[in-house]
Amino acid sequence: MGISKSDPIIIVGGGAFGLSSALHLTQKGYTNVSVFEKDDNIPPRFSAANDLNKIVRAEYEDEFYTELTIKAIDAWKTPLFAPHFHQVGFLHCVSGGAPEKAVATLSRFRASAEKAPKDEGPDPAWQLQGALPGWSGYLNRFDGYAHSGNALAGVYRAVQAAGVRFFLGEQGTVDEITHVSTVNCRKAAGVRTKNGRFHPSALVVVAVGAAAARLVPEIGKEVVAKSWSVAHVHLTNDETSALRGIPVTYARDLGFFFEPDPKTNLLKLCPMGGGYINTDPKTGVSHAPLTLSESAFLPEEDEKRLRRLLAQTLPSLADRPFVKSSLCWFADTDDSDFIVDYVPNTSESIVLLSGDSGHAFKMFPILGSFITNLLEAPDNVQRITRWRWKQPKANAKDDWGGDVSWRIGQSKELSAILPSKAAKL
Ligand SMILES: Cc1cc2nc3c(=O)[nH]c(=O)nc-3n(C[C@H](O)[C@H](O)[C@H](O)COP(=O)(O)OP(=O)(O)OC[C@H]3O[C@@H](n4cnc5c(N)ncnc54)[C@H](O)[C@@H]3O)c2cc1C
Numbered sequence: 001m002g003i004s005k006s007d008p009i010i011i012v013g014g015g016a017f018g019l020s021s022a023l024h025l026t027q028k029g030y031t032n033v034s035v036f037e038k039d040d041n042i043p044p045r046f047s048a049a050n051d052l053n054k055i056v057r058a059e060y061e062d063e064f065y066t067e068l069t070i071k072a073i074d075a076w077k078t079p080l081f082a083p084h085f086h087q088v089g090f091l092h093c094v095s096g097g098a099p100e101k102a103v104a105t106l107s108r109f110r111a112s113a114e115k116a117p118k119d120e121g122p123d124p125a126w127q128l129q130g131a132l133p134g135w136s137g138y139l140n141r142f143d144g145y146a147h148s149g150n151a152l153a154g155v156y157r158a159v160q161a162a163g164v165r166f167f168l169g170e171q172g173t174v175d176e177i178t179h180v181s182t183v184n185c186r187k188a189a190g191v192r193t194k195n196g197r198f199h200p201s202a203l204v205v206v207a208v209g210a211a212a213a214r215l216v217p218e219i220g221k222e223v224v225a226k227s228w229s230v231a232h233v234h235l236t237n238d239e240t241s242a243l244r245g246i247p248v249t250y251a252r253d254l255g256f257f258f259e260p261d262p263k264t265n266l267l268k269l270c271p272m273g274g275g276y277i278n279t280d281p282k283t284g285v286s287h288a289p290l291t292l293s294e295s296a297f298l299p300e301e302d303e304k305r306l307r308r309l310l311a312q313t314l315p316s317l318a319d320r321p322f323v324k325s326s327l328c329w330f331a332d333t334d335d336s337d338f339i340v341d342y343v344p345n346t347s348e349s350i351v352l353l354s355g356d357s358g359h360a361f362k363m364f365p366i367l368g369s370f371i372t373n374l375l376e377a378p379d380n381v382q383r384i385t386r387w388r389w390k391q392p393k394a395n396a397k398d399d400w401g402g403d404v405s406w407r408i409g410q411s412k413e414l415s416a417i418l419p420s421k422a423a424k425l
Pocket residue numbers: 012013014015016017018036037038039044045046047048049050053054055056172173174175207208209210211215227228229230270328329330331353354356357358359360361362363
């Protein structure tokens with residue numbers, strides 16, 4: 001199509017992909033950019049990135065993503081992002097009881113980590129008072145974490161100052177993309193929001209994370225709304241202080257935790273695993289629940305896993321109540337590849353940015369360059385083949401959750417793990 005720098009561009013979603021896209025588009029000289037976000041605030045409560053922290057690690061089993069993250073880490077060190085990046089290292093392990101799959105995955109990550117720049121330092125595990133029974137692994141000092149909620153807020157302020165318009169709440173909830181018909185296909189005319197207004201645009205960029213299949217139903221089961229849980233324990237000032245600078249500590253079979261947040265004294269934990277899906281029995285497509293309250297709990301099996309993780313690493317916290325527990329929804333694909341491409345048969349008027357597969361936040365500073373590169377591709381063809389549109393497969397395997405190399409366990413249906421109180425309602 002060839003969009004001009006002054007054409008109206010609508011980005012739907014004010015999460016990681018949406019905000020980074022607004023940033024890169026303005027930096028490239030696009031002057032008419034608006035972001036529509038369904039929450040009343042940014043960082044939005046519905047964004048998978050609205051969190052205390054996310055791991056920023058360079059090593060992947062796949063060199064393509066390792067190289068991207070090394071670029072992203074350079075960008076995390078620039079003034080807009082540096083306040084939110086903490087290069088404390090990444091202690092990547094398996095516990096003594098880990099299954100063979102976790103041990104094998106760890107050794108592939110270790111091989112990749114060998115490529116990152118290194119320096120020696122103090123004993124990485126001195127702050128872990130637990131016995132670490134049977135633990136083995138490695139420390140990569142090049143890695144760390146980002147305060148993701150604050151990073152979203154920082155970019156929000158920066159792009160607002162650069163002239164990006166924001167529509168939030170009902171005004172920003174996009175109910176549908178409206179189309180006009182052309183000779184051979186259709187073309188987006190703009191979006192209609194929950195308050196009934198129509199906003200015209202030349203390009204609609206869909207960056208709605210786990211809600212991708214709601215706004216772009218053509219993607220079908222190729223994007224699966226999936227969730228992992230997060231939980232926190234509340235520390236005293238002294239406990240927070242004692243864990244200052246601790247590396248992100250990750251046992252592949254138990255989960256991980258971060259340096260406590262000095263403002264709130266919260267230590268965040270995440271058990272990972274195969275994740276939870278919410279499949280519509282009529283279509284077979286998994287969608288994130290529409291309200292936050294449906295996800296505000298910690299599944300029993302995750303709680304047990306996190307209790308084991310704490311008992312082995314920080315035993316004084318092993319029985320501390322978990323607070324602020326919830327399921328956090330992301331957009332999964334069966335090969336963990338992102339989707340950064342035009343929606344077919346829309347005359348290049350809709351771009352889908354999705355399929356984060358639970359690993360995109362580390363690239364927040366550079367995510368937006370993926371769309372500016374696509375817009376500048378001379379023939380409108382996504383050069384990176386693995387990020388092209390995924391045509392729904394006729395005989396797609398439904399339950400591939402357990403096949404993902406870097407996760408342990410099968411995906412489970414949300415309905416099967418709801419706490420008994422909620423299940424009775
Ligand atoms: C528990 C958990 C842990 C994770 N840990 C890591 C990690 O350690 N490192 C890492 O790199 N990545 C991690 N991730 C992945 C990371 O959070 C995601 O890759 C990233 O947030 C995806 O960004 P996104 O923009 O696609 O979606 P989101 O950030 O979820 O943003 C989507 C936005 O779209 C909005 N929206 C949805 N529908 C509409 C609509 N109709 N109209 C308007 N707005 C709408 C939502 O409100 C939301 O704000 C983790 C994810 C989870 C769930």
